[in-house]
Amino acid sequence: LLHCHQRNCHRQRPVASRRVVQKNGNGDSFYQPRVRGEDSFEEAPMYVAVMTYMGYGIVILFGYFRDFLRAVGLEKCHQAQEREEQKDFVPLYQDFENFYKRNLYMRVRDNWNRPICSLPGPVFDVMERVSDDYNWTFRLTGKTIENVINMGSYNYLGFAENNVDFLKTVAEETRQYGVGVCSTRQELGNLSIHEKLERLVAEFLGVESAMAFGMGFATNSMNIPALVGKGCLILSDELNHTSLILGARLSGATIRVFKHNNMQSLEKLLKEAICSGQPRTHRGWKKILIMVEGIYSMEGSLVRLPEILALKKKYKAYLYLDEAHSIGAVGPTGRGVTEHFGVDPNEVDVLMGTFTKSFGATGGYIAGKKELVDYLRSHSHSAVYATAMSPPVVEQIIRAIKCIMGVDGTTEGKQQIRQLSENTRYLRSRLKEMGFIIYGNQDSPVVPLLLYLPGKVGAFSRAMLKRKIGVVVVGFPATPIAEARARFCVSAAHTREMLDKVINYNTQHLTDLSYLLWYSFVFFLNC
Numbered sequence: 001l002l003h004c005h006q007r008n009c010h011r012q013r014p015v016a017s018r019r020v021v022q023k024n025g026n027g028d029s030f031y032q033p034r035v036r037g038e039d040s041f042e043e044a045p046m047y048v049a050v051m052t053y054m055g056y057g058i059v060i061l062f063g064y065f066r067d068f069l070r071a072v073g074l075e076k077c078h079q080a081q082e083r084e085e086q087k088d089f090v091p092l093y094q095d096f097e098n099f100y101k102r103n104l105y106m107r108v109r110d111n112w113n114r115p116i117c118s119l120p121g122p123v124f125d126v127m128e129r130v131s132d133d134y135n136w137t138f139r140l141t142g143k144t145i146e147n148v149i150n151m152g153s154y155n156y157l158g159f160a161e162n163n164v165d166f167l168k169t170v171a172e173e174t175r176q177y178g179v180g181v182c183s184t185r186q187e188l189g190n191l192s193i194h195e196k197l198e199r200l201v202a203e204f205l206g207v208e209s210a211m212a213f214g215m216g217f218a219t220n221s222m223n224i225p226a227l228v229g230k231g232c233l234i235l236s237d238e239l240n241h242t243s244l245i246l247g248a249r250l251s252g253a254t255i256r257v258f259k260h261n262n263m264q265s266l267e268k269l270l271k272e273a274i275c276s277g278q279p280r281t282h283r284g285w286k287k288i289l290i291m292v293e294g295i296y297s298m299e300g301s302l303v304r305l306p307e308i309l310a311l312k313k314k315y316k317a318y319l320y321l322d323e324a325h326s327i328g329a330v331g332p333t334g335r336g337v338t339e340h341f342g343v344d345p346n347e348v349d350v351l352m353g354t355f356t357k358s359f360g361a362t363g364g365y366i367a368g369k370k371e372l373v374d375y376l377r378s379h380s381h382s383a384v385y386a387t388a389m390s391p392p393v394v395e396q397i398i399r400a401i402k403c404i405m406g407v408d409g410t411t412e413g414k415q416q417i418r419q420l421s422e423n424t425r426y427l428r429s430r431l432k433e434m435g436f437i438i439y440g441n442q443d444s445p446v447v448p449l450l451l452y453l454p455g456k457v458g459a460f461s462r463a464m465l466k467r468k469i470g471v472v473v474v475g476f477p478a479t480p481i482a483e484a485r486a487r488f489c490v491s492a493a494h495t496r497e498m499l500d501k502v503i504n505y506n507t508q509h510l511t512d513l514s515y516l517l518w519y520s521f522v523f524f525l526n527c
Contacts, residue, residue: 039261039301042437044452044482052452052482059454063103078136100476108458109135111473114465119162121155122493123147126470145468149498151488152472156329156445157416158493159360159400170395177391186377189388197394201365204401205335206345209374210367212397213382214389216324216354217243219364222382224291224320225251226375227350231278232287235269235317237261237303239296244322248291254278260299263307266290270315288317294326294337298479298487300440300448302330305341309348320350328358329445334404334417340443359400361393420445420492423499427490430503439485447488448474457484467505 044052069075079102082092110131118125128143153160161167173193183189194212201210213219224247228234232253236244239260248255256273259265270288277284290312292303303321312319323336331339336353338345345351350372354364366376377383404413424445431438431449439448451457454475461473475484488502 039299039439039441041299041301041439044437044450048452049482052454052484055454056481059104063099066103067099078133104454106135108454108461108473108475110138111458111461114470115140117144119160120150120153121160121162122150122158122491122495122498124150124470126465145465148465148468148470149494149502150470150491151502152470153491154325154357154489155360155491155493156358156420156489157334157360157400157404157413158491159358159396159403161360161493166399167396169399170392173395174392179390179392181388181390183388184383184385185388186384191388191391191394193391193394193398194388197389197398198365200398200401202367204405205338205351205367207351207367207369208346209370209372210365211373211376211380211383212355212389212394213364213366214362214386215382216356216362216364218382218386219352219354219366220244220322221247221250222386223352223366223376223380224248226379226381227251227320228253228287228289231283231285232289233273233285234289234291235266235273236291237293237296239299240291240293241297241322241324244291244293244320253289254285260296261301261304263304263311266308267311267315270311270317274315288315289320290317291320292322294321294323295330295441295444295446297325297446298448298474298485300438300444300446302326302340302441302444303337305337305343309343318349319347321348321352323351323353324364325357325446327353328400328404328417329420330443332417334358334413355393355397359397361396361400363389363393363397416492420490423492423494423496424490426496427488427499427503430499434503445490447490448485449488451484451486452482454484460486464505469502469505 066075070077079098082089086092110129115127115129116124117127126145126148128141128145129138130141131138177191177193181189181191185194197212198210201212202208213223220241220243224234224244228251230252232251234248234251234253234255236248236255236257237260238257256269258269273285273288276282290308292305292308294303294305295301296303305321308319311317321337326340327336328334330337333339335345337343338348338351345367346369349368351367352364353367355361356363366373366380399408402408403410404417406413421443424447425442428438428440428442428447431447437450439450440446451460451473457473457475461471464471472487472489473484474487479485490499
């Protein structure tokens with residue numbers, strides 16, 4: 001149970017900053033010292049917490065009652081079941097383990113996997129669907145909900161676009177290389193455009209070398225086992241992404257979890273690791289790897305990078321930094337949390353990031369020392385066995401990075417970074433002024449708005465869609481059971497009018513207590 005600890009971070013994070021100007025590997029002084037700001041984790045009022053737990057209690061009671069009705073045949077069971085002739089076999093479907101999915105998730109299932117039928121830019125079109133059996137199945141009505149404001153995609157810099165002028169180079173590379181490679185990089189799939197991308201990524205990050213992969217999730221899950229193994233220790237933040245958790249488990253290394261962004265908890269584990277060594281034998285660990293994220297995607301908080309680097313150096317550990325949500329989205333020139341904190345990227349042993357968010361493409365990268373990247377080219381499962389990246393996707397990433405760096409001859413990239421920062425601070429400040437509980441850092445484009453009550457999770461998403469606003473709602477087990485939330489993702493492509501519309505509808509929907517109670521009551525009746 002890697003991440004079974006409950007979060008204990010309901011407080012204001014202390015401010016951290018760097019006083020010394022750092023330089024990247026090319027000697028450019030774009031890593032300026034910057035104040036970190038505070039991560040806000042405000043506690044909910046007591047009555048909200050009580051109502052939340054009462055709500056889940058009622059759902060569980062109704063769930064057991066409905067399971068009883070299904071067992072005696074008074075209610076039809078729609079989920080997969082064992083065939084009658086296989087009743088004596090070892091169960092293939094764990095009935096009780098699906099209790100939560102059966103009795104709560106099904107009631108709000110219509111809020112996820114909505115079919116999009118247009119470009120997922122700042123606005124998109126949604127295919128309307130309805131359910132005749134309480135969300136067990138859906139059918140399309142043939143109608144389309146048009147121009148829905150997109151507040152859920154990770155399109156931070158607005159590169160998810162179909163502008164013909166911007167995509168000319170992508171079309172040219174498609175005509176030259178085709179769409180698919182149909183081979184691995186080590187066989188016949190290593191194209192010149194792949195090497196061009198890796199050189200550009202290394203230059204952009206200010207490190208010696210970089211390697212690109214076709215899938216962001218696999219960049220973590222398939223490369224971590226190549227870096228650590230049996231006899232190694234991984235110290236993982238309790239809120240790390242599933243891809244990091246899976247990679248840690250596949251590695252065979254010992255895993256210990258420290259409290260989110262808690263330096264005292266991390267240092268305690270480091271001291272124990274150094275003093276006690278491995279269990280039973282007490283031999284020293286082969287490696288100690290600290291794994292953290294730049295921006296935590298469910299909390300909107302920023303890593304405390306300067307303090308973690310200080311502990312890493314003090315205890316001779318390695319640092320693995322996942323910048324999936326932070327690269328391109330934070331820092332004056334979009335170079336992530338290393339730039340945000342004025343830290344030399346070469347101080348981080350393994351820099352990881354994805355192209356699926358700020359760059360409007362797919363895939364991920366690992367960057368750092370040349371020796372590290374050369375080792376991964378021959379030892380990483382993702383490098384050896386996975387098909388090489390599609391050429392038009394590679395060109396899209398190159399186009400986006402060049403735009404951010406300004407080497408395309410325009411200032412479009414700088415304007416997008418500046419616009420994202422302005423939009424992020426505007427949305428966060430307005431929501432806080434209205435009294436909503438918002439998690440995360442003021443510079444994070446991930447803006448979690450706490451909903452708490454299970455009945456409000458589905459009601460909020462449906463009500464916003466009726467007003468042509470698409471949002472992502474998140475609940476247990478992706479979050480603690482009492483901290484269900486809506487997660488807004490801000491984009492540079494959002495206009496001030498779009499954000500004002502979202503804010504105004506949030507106010508109308510969430511500040512009406514009678515509305516809140518009514519939807520909670522309807523939710524419980526449906527249970």
